[in-house]
Amino acid sequence: MHVDPEVGMVEEKLQIGIAMAQNSEAYLEFMLWTIARTATMPMKFILGVNEGADRSNVERIVAGHDADIFDAVVTGGYGSMNHGACLDLIFARMSPGLGMMIDCDVAFLQHGWDIAMKDCIMGSTMIVGAEYDGAKYLGFPNVICAMFDVAAIRLAGVSFMTEGMLTLHADDCEIYGYGAAQCPRRIILDTGSELPRKLKAVEMNGAPMPMFRAGHPLARFMTDGIRGEEYQLHGTPICTHLGRSFTRRFGVDPDAIAWEKRVREHLA
Numbered sequence: 001m002h003v004d005p006e007v008g009m010v011e012e013k014l015q016i017g018i019a020m021a022q023n024s025e026a027y028l029e030f031m032l033w034t035i036a037r038t039a040t041m042p043m044k045f046i047l048g049v050n051e052g053a054d055r056s057n058v059e060r061i062v063a064g065h066d067a068d069i070f071d072a073v074v075t076g077g078y079g080s081m082n083h084g085a086c087l088d089l090i091f092a093r094m095s096p097g098l099g100m101m102i103d104c105d106v107a108f109l110q111h112g113w114d115i116a117m118k119d120c121i122m123g124s125t126m127i128v129g130a131e132y133d134g135a136k137y138l139g140f141p142n143v144i145c146a147m148f149d150v151a152a153i154r155l156a157g158v159s160f161m162t163e164g165m166l167t168l169h170a171d172d173c174e175i176y177g178y179g180a181a182q183c184p185r186r187i188i189l190d191t192g193s194e195l196p197r198k199l200k201a202v203e204m205n206g207a208p209m210p211m212f213r214a215g216h217p218l219a220r221f222m223t224d225g226i227r228g229e230e231y232q233l234h235g236t237p238i239c240t241h242l243g244r245s246f247t248r249r250f251g252v253d254p255d256a257i258a259w260e261k262r263v264r265e266h267l268a
Contacts, residue, residue: 010095010096010097011044011094011095011096011097011098011150012042012097013041013042013043013044013066013097014041014042014043014044014097014098014099014100014114014118014147015043015044015046015094015095015097015098015099015100015150016043016044016045016046016099016100016102017045017046017047017048017087017090017091017093017094017099017100017101017102018031018045018046018047018048018090018101018102018103018104019048019050019072019083019086019087019090019103019104020047020048020049020050020053020058020104021050021051021052021053021082021083021086021104021246022051022052022053022246023052023245023246023247023248023249023250024052024053024104024105024245025053025054025057025058025061026249026250026251027104027105027242027245027250028047028058028061028062028104029061030107030250030260030263031102031104031105031106031107031108032061032062032065034107034108034109034263034267035108037108037111037267038108038109038110038111038112038113038114038267039108039112039113039114040111040112040114040115041114041115041118042066043065043066044066044067044068045062045065045066045067045068046067046068046090046093046094047062047067047068047069047070047090048070048071048072048086048087048089048090049069049070049071049072049073050072050073050082050083050086051073051082052246055069055071068093070089070093072085072086072089072090080162080190080191081161081162083191084159084160084161084162084191084192085161087101087143087160087191087192088159088160088161091150091153091154091158091160094150095150096150096151096154097150097151098118098121098147098148098149098150099147099148099149099150099153100145100146100147100148101143101145101146101160101192102144102145102146103143103144103145103241103243103245104245105241105242105243105244105245105248105250105256106144106145106239106240106241107239107240107259107263108238108239109221109230109237109238109239109240109263109266109267110236110237110238110239113233113238113239114147116233116234116236116238117129117147117233117238118147120147120207120233121147121148121149121207123205124203124204124205125204125205125206125207126148126149126152126153126199126204126205126206127141127146127147127148127149127152127153127195127199127204127206127207128141128146128147128148128206128207128208128209128233129141129142129143129144129145129146129147129148129206129207129208129209129231130142130144130145130146130208130209130211130231130239130241131208131209131210131211131231132190132211133211135185135186135187135188136187136188136189136190136193137175137176137177137187137189137193137196138176138177138178139177139208140176140177140195140196140206140208141195141206141207141208141209142190142191142192142195143160143191143192143195144241145209145231145239145241146192152199152204153195153199155202156198156199156201156202156204157198158192158194158195158198158199159194160191160192160194161191161194162189162190162191162193163189163193163194164188164189165186165187165188165189166186166187166189167184167185167186168183168184168185168186168187169183169184170183170184173185175196175197175200176196176197177196209231209232209233209238210231210232211229211230211231212229212230212231212232213228213229213230214226214227218232218235220232220235220236220237221237221240221262221266222240222262223262225258226258226259226262227242227243227255227258227259228240228241228242228243228255228259229241229243237266240259240263242255242256242259
């Protein structure tokens with residue numbers, strides 16, 4: 001670590017935060033396999049072990065890595081609120097420097113993706129990552145997979161908790177990526193929904209990585225019959241996300257099996 005005169009100690013490794021819950025351990029192991037084949041930066045993993053995850057198994061999987069593993073169980077059953085609370089606990093353990101939040105069921109596809117994402121964080125752009133589609137905020141990174149300047153996110157006062165539903169009107173539609181003609185409309189303020197609102201409020205920006213599903217003419221990784229999505233940066237697939245890992249057991253669920261096979265084919 002080195003000392004920045006304004007923020008103090010700055011972590012020199014890329015800090016990767018992952019919330020661990022039911023079915024997550026095998027996905028984590030697969031993610032680490034893809035990282036080992038594609039990434040170039042030194043990394044530190046911050047793993048919040050939540051309901052349904054086995055801490056001893058997590059410790060076995062990350063043995064040999066620089067890892068901060070802690071219990072992050074929040075009562076009330078695992079769900080979006082619980083996930084957001086876990087991410088807040090993970091973020092509190094990050095030092096100034098570069099950080100990431102990644103869902104456990106993400107795999108990396110491109111050699112040097114870490115440098116490519118890091119190079120996007122400059123000027124007023126403080127976060128780069130996967131974009132949403134559907135009834136959520138648009139045109140701004142989300143925490144399925146995002147890299148950010150930790151000090152900037154902290155300065156903006158971001159919490160990763162969900163906020164429920166919101167009806168957008170002409171005066172706030174731009175914040176969430178919609179035009180005035182598209183409002184009023186209802187959207188879901190899911191995990192990390194404060195990011196566009198709070199960062200834009202302090203004149204910070206985000207660089208979204210476009211999302212493509214199977215069948216889209218610009219998809220380069222996703223193929224027919226594969227669930228999930230790919231996220232691209234400058235036209236290159238950076239990572240893929242299966243989704244619903246809580247109910248799709250790795251190596252057992254047919255969608256998880258097909259997705260894993262496709263990732264291995266791509267990296268081969």
